[in-house]
Amino acid sequence: MKPFALTLPGDVRFGAGRAAEAADVVARAAGEGGVLLVTGSGDRHAAPLRERLEKAGVTVTTVRVVGEPTVDAVGDAVGTARRAGVSAVLGVGGGSVLDTAKAVAALVGNGDPLDHLEVVGRGQALSGPVLPWVAVPTTAGTGSEVTRNAVLTAGRVKVSLRSPALLALAAVVDPDLLQGLPRDPLVHGGLDALVQLIEPLISRRANPVTDALARQGLAASLRALPRAAAEGTDDPEVRADLALASLLGGVCLANAGLGAVHGLAGVAGGMLGAPHGALCAAFLPAVLEADLAALRRAPDPVAQGRLDALGPLVTGDPQAGAEQAVAALGALVRDLGVPGLTELGLRDADVDELVEGALAASSTKANPLPLTREEFTTAVLASR
Template identity: 45%
Template sequence: MNFEFATAQRIIFGCGKINTLPELAPGLGSKAALITGSSAQRIAPIFNTLKKAGTEPAAFSISGEPTVNRIAQLADGARELGCDYVVAFGGGSVIDAGKAIAALLTNTDDIMNYLEVIGKGLPLTEDPAPCIAIPTTAGTGSEVTRNAVLLSEEHQVKVSMRHPGMLPTIALVDPELTLTMPPEVTASTGLDAFIQLLEAFVSKKANPITDALCREGLRRMGDSLYRVYIKGTDLEARTNMAFASLCGGLALANAGLGVIHGFAGPIGGMFKAPHGLICASLLHASARINHEALQSRADETGALEKYREAAQLILRNPNATIDDALDGLKNICAQMFIPGLEEFGITHADIPVLVEKAKKSSSMKGNPIKLTDEELIAILQESMDAPIDGDATLYM
């Protein structure tokens, strides 16, 4: 048995832990680049907290997906203002932006040198600036991953800037920060977290530590996703979701992902659609076709048994099968009004381009079996329409 495992230098988890920020920040630098979303109401308390802690912050806002050009501009601005560490407060896009800016504060070459797929993919030459990642959603687990996903508008694709040093210095996870998420955001981020757990669990690069994290995350997810979608103030369910998201981030950072995220990058680059909704639209067809491919060809990774185990964990039924779980997943996606790919403007004419781009994605490297072009096409075709309620009921 041989494997490596890497994560943030320090993980702080729990309700009310945002109150520890004043004691955490001053030790990391003298001037913070505060990377946030666009909500001034949410930004102000964090800005004032950093100011009172004696570390003069400079605020930078990310609205929507972080683009390659925008990140390069913000990094230049943060350097000019003398920022020497980063506090990223927001959803996955904000935290990805913060990690990329922390890397570019100390690595000043053209950003294209460091990007995968469309750039040179060169390693960083200097350690990134310290970074505190504070998630306000429970979905991406970006607070404990070593990459930042950026949108290249020029190339119409999402790509990663990746390096072990990009793991945040501190991941500060406070479930109370997720209490105000509306149902639609809860659904898209929660299903993204579920998909990350499932893909990392069946990944060909999985190891015993990532497996343990996925099992715990899937168990908590099965007990909480639908509860928190119906009642957003359910703090116990919010805590379970925040922890499941953290488990997913820890797992994917070390085990990788699979075909769903392989498609999500190209789709997100070509069409304006939330990442979590794209992944959720692809969930049923991808899991079904992956499972059938493993049954029809050699399962060299033990993924078939893991699919069965995942079904039992999320349905909380020791006799559950993958078919039971697939029915349940289609049902919950319908209950949460997950759209089909056509809702994002994707047509059947786009499928060949998306397949070719997905095959180059780094996420595809973790898929438990190499899918044929015909299977990849079938996933997209089957995902074009919104899911219809099945017979099973899944209260995740």
């Protein structure tokens, strides 16, 4: 067995009706100071927590996140937090909100974002204090509530602020907050979670703990995602499965890495502005086909075994292998109506830039085996 390490969140609270606990946790963390509430454009889930904090005598300053979090928007939020003198952060929303909340918590005491961002910045380690922050996800997909990186947009590039210090003080996952979520964010989030369970399973950095969690999460995802797409989230079991899949996907990606699907999707997201989960799903079947082609070129029994193990997990057939898993996942993507890359905005002129970016992406490094430029290009063209 290869050596491995785990970085795990210290306080995860999962269950229907538990969202209110987040206010109590962040109030204790803030002490005599105020709380920065980071949320989206709506107030349905944030308002009860704000009211609970204010009734407890906590000063609350609100920042709203609209669209993908940009470096400039995070810089503005950091300025707001400093002026308000907050001592804790509460993020209530989807992945963009939670990434903003953790980035602000990290940067209030650590200077210029460009000192610490990968790719576009200097990538320096955080040296100053990081504010405690509490995550309350209102969508199911990114797993950002339990990851140690914040993904921000800088121009046409998505980049990460990354540190173990970015782990939330507490992640309060209340599946009931998914009720009434529109179909597109529900399906796109569910597909993101699905890929974030599959890629850690086949990752070259996989370990026994992430394997166990990913298998549990994958079963929940495949059980719930088609029902959620067809019926919505009225069924509490569907809500619980989606929330669990997202949570476990976050833990797995934080500890086993991702792969070439996310390498491509991260770059494409910065270029096209398309929904991340839709991009992941659009790339998934073709990238898995590229992995199989790479295995024929350079046989690797470990990678082959991991890809073949997807067969029974995805199809339910104990005799199925990687090819059957790829076919089943392709059928699922089609059944859910995921658009191809052309519909998502990719032009022929973008292909080379996309491939170059994916080859250099940090996610790509954990792919089960290296893909050539030609294999990446073939996968992109097949995903159109």
